[in-house]
Amino acid sequence: MQLNIFQTLADPSRFRIVEALRGGEDAVNGIVNxxxxxxxxxSRHLRILHELGFVQVRPDGQKRLYSLRPEPFRELDAWVASYRSFWEARLDKFAEALNQKAKAHSTKRKETSK
Amino acid sequence: MQLNIFQTLADPSRFRIVEALRGGEDAVNGIVNxxxxxxxxxSRHLRILHELGFVQVRPDGQKRLYSLRPEPFRELDAWVASYRSFWEARLDKFAEALNQKAKAHSTKRKETSK
DNA sequence: CAGGAATATATGCATGACGGCATATATACA
DNA sequence: TGTATATATGCCGTCATGCATATATTCCTG
Structure with a gap:
């Protein structure tokens, strides 16, 4: 089906596998443990992660050593970076809002505090 | 259920809503269109996004204007950043290989300009 | 070449999320 | 107060997805 970056990392199992591989390459059984x-x-998640370019394989004897590939992380970083100006700007607005604590709007009642 | 950041952005509809709000705040119907x-x-996705701190609401007449909040993006950025050393190291190796090839006599500086 | 370990894949099951409808609630305005 | 607009939510059918058991395949070792 070809997931995107977020869908790939959304699954807790895949996320844990990625985190486990942060330390370096490891065989399937090592990851299992x-x-x-x-x-x-x-194995199934590794296949998915491989198809999406998150990991690469290297045969070592009868084992297969998996390790992370940088590309998806760069892509993710680029996406967040495209929002960076926005949330940095919002920091300024926040400081501004602190200065003029109450921004007078129209007369409104108490808002429902969920 | 309480989704995490990736699970939140994994859903195409929510992702589109987030992208739609990049331009600034908008009412529910505006987003719908x-x-x-x-x-x-x-509405349901906005509730989820609100629970997770992705958006904030501001009443405006009988409308409710939703806008993005910076926190999740900072969090996501922090997560990617924790991998940055890893994939920048790989970048360095790549750049190094390039330098090996075209070994000019120039001074080698491979600082990431960020 | 046989035996076995490590890994990959197929199938069945169950859970959970999404989407749409209908409805309820809230707010504005005449 | 009554009506129209805007938004929220309960309900349900559908469908995608992950896990586990079982089986197949690959490859090392003796």
């Missing part, structure tokens, strides 16, 4: 997910699940 | 999702769906 560290993240506590069934081997079939780890 | 721009993202092509049913009003009930937009």
């Amino acid at each position: 560290r993240v506590g997910i069934h081997q079939s699940g780890v | 721009r993202v092509g999702i049913h009003q009930s769906g937009v």
Whole structure:
């Protein structure tokens, strides 16, 4: 189906696998032990992560060592960066709002505080 | 249920709403028209986005103007940043390989201009 | 070449999220 | 006060997705 970056990291299992691989490459069984997910699940998630360019494989004996690839992280960083100007600007607005504490609007009642 | 950042942005509808709000605050109906999702769906997604701190509301007459909040983006940025050393290191290796190839006599400076 | 370990894949099941409808609530305005 | 507009929410059908068991495949080792 081809997920995007967020959909890929949205799954808790995949997220844990990514975090587990932060320390460096590891074999499937190593990941299984560290993240506590069934081997079939780890393999399936690794296949997905591989298809999406999150990880790369390197055969080592009968094991297959998986490690992270930088591209998706750069892409994610680029996306957040495109919002950076916005949320940095909002910091200014916040400071501004602190100065003039009450911004008079029309007469309004108490807002429903969820 | 309480989604995390990735799970929140994983849904295409929510993602589109977030992108739609990049330009600034907008009422529910305005968002409905721009993202092509049913009003009930937009309201529900806005509630989710609000619970997770992605958006804030401001009453304006009988409308409610939604706008983005910076916190989740900062959080996401922080997460990516925690991987930055990793993928910048890989960038360096790549750049290094490039330098090896075209080994000029220039001084080597590979600081990321950020 | 046989045995076995490591990994990959197929299938069935269950859970959960999304979307749309209908309806309820809130606010403005005549 | 009554009506129109705007937004929120309960309900339900549908569908996607993940997990686990079982099976297949690959590859090392003796």
